[in-house]
Amino acid sequence: MNGQLMKELEELGGEIHPASLKKCDEICIEQPGFSAVIALWGGHLKSFIPAGQEDLLFQSKNKGGEGRFGRRHFGVPVCWPWFGAHDVDADYPAHGLARYFRWEFIEAGRFKNGDVKIVIRLVSEDHPLIEEMWPFAFELRQVFRFSKKGFKINFSAANLSDKSMPVSEALHTYFHVSDNQSTEVHGLDDVTYVDKLDRASRHLQQGAVTPCDHMDRVYLSAPDTCEIRDVGLQRKLVIQTEGSNSTVLWNPGAEIAKQRTDMDDDDYRHFVCVEAANALSNVYEIPPGGIHQLKLKVKHKPLFDEGDEEE
Numbered sequence: 354m355n356g357q358l359m360k361e362l363e364e365l366g367g368e369i370h371p372a373s374l375k376k377c378d379e380i381c382i383e384q385p386g387f388s389a390v391i392a393l394w395g396g397h398l399k400s401f402i403p404a405g406q407e408d409l410l411f412q413s414k415n416k417g418g419e420g421r422f423g424r425r426h427f428g429v430p431v432c433w434p435w436f437g438a439h440d441v442d443a444d445y446p447a448h449g450l451a452r453y454f455r456w457e458f459i460e461a462g463r464f465k466n467g468d469v470k471i472v473i474r475l476v477s478e479d480h481p482l483i484e485e486m487w488p489f490a491f492e493l494r495q496v497f498r499f500s501k502k503g504f505k506i507n508f509s510a511a512n513l514s515d516k517s518m519p520v521s522e523a524l525h526t527y528f529h530v531s532d533n534q535s536t537e538v539h540g541l542d543d544v545t546y547v548d549k550l551d552r553a554s555r556h557l558q559q560g561a562v563t564p565c566d567h568m569d570r571v572y573l574s575a576p577d578t579c580e581i582r583d584v585g586l587q588r589k590l591v592i593q594t595e596g597s598n599s600t601v602l603w604n605p606g607a608e609i610a611k612q613r614t615d616m617d618d619d620d621y622r623h624f625v626c627v628e629a630a631n632a633l634s635n636v637y638e639i640p641p642g643g644i645h646q647l648k649l650k651v652k653h654k655p656l657f658d659e660g661d662e663e664e
């Protein structure tokens with residue numbers, strides 16, 4: 354690991370741990386108002402804990418699936434450059450490539466207002482296996498911004514090839530909730546969704562989504578703000594996105610959770626995935642030399658705090 358980078362990280366109040374997740378390093382940040390962990394395996398924001406609160410992100414005790422493309426279910430996996438199963442080759446890993454490779458740590462510092470900044474990247478030419486599976490050269494970056502109020506992820510993808518690159522994607526956030534049965538997701542009222550559990554039929558969302566039990570839905574042309582209300586933890590999580598036209602809601606429910614060996618039986622009770630995505634009719638192309646940004650901002654607030662002050 355580069356000495357200058359380590360110095361910058363230490364000055365910031367952070368350190369690198371050789372970690373368990375695929376035996377890859379983790380960047381751990383400890384600040385007076387929060388702590389955060391980023392795993393370089395998968396470029397994966399694992400944990401964000403505001404002082405005095407529970408993690409905003411779900412953690413599983415389950416070590417995940419075996420093999421090169423085994424899955425784990427927690428934090429914010431990056432699904433890119435395809436969302437869901439590969440269009441043509443069923444042997445290719447689900448949800449693209451970005452979450453199965455080691456990202457490189459390239460910057461630690463602060464924004465002008467003191468927020469913590471960490472930058473990581475994944476470059477296709479560093480990974481022969483990526484080049485085998487995806488015929489477009491690319492560079493991905495994630496700029497993480499942390500403060501006591503919450504976190505932001507600015508995910509950007511640059512098409513370094515000379516062909517137009519088709520992309521579907523998601524920042525597949527596993528939000529930690531006290532109980533999926535009482536959790537409510539607000540902000541999707543009147544939005545059309547494709548129900549992947551009902552032969553991709555289309556429905557119109559009416560009111561809030563609750564309970565957040567067995568569901569697999571892609572909300573199309575979704576608004577850029579929604580909110581998770583959690584009575585048990587007495588908090589709400591305000592989720593804002595940019596560059597994302599779909600919002601995906603996923604929870605495996607009891608049956609699927611039992612069948613899957615890569616999650617514990619009752620994990621599904623404690624998370625709801627609300628994903629900033631571009632999927633189905635919202636897929637798009639990045640022109641040669643072009644860049645696309647997908648941004649996610651998550652703020653935590655007390656459940657009954659009505660003052661929606663802007664930063």
Ligand SMILES: O=P(O)(O)OC[C@H]1O[C@@H](O)[C@H](O)[C@@H](O)[C@@H]1O
Binds near residue numbers: 424603
């Ligand atoms: O187990 P994985 O590959 O991480 O995917 C979990 C789920 O992710 C969701 O985004 C998909 O809509 C679901 O269909 C999928 O089952």
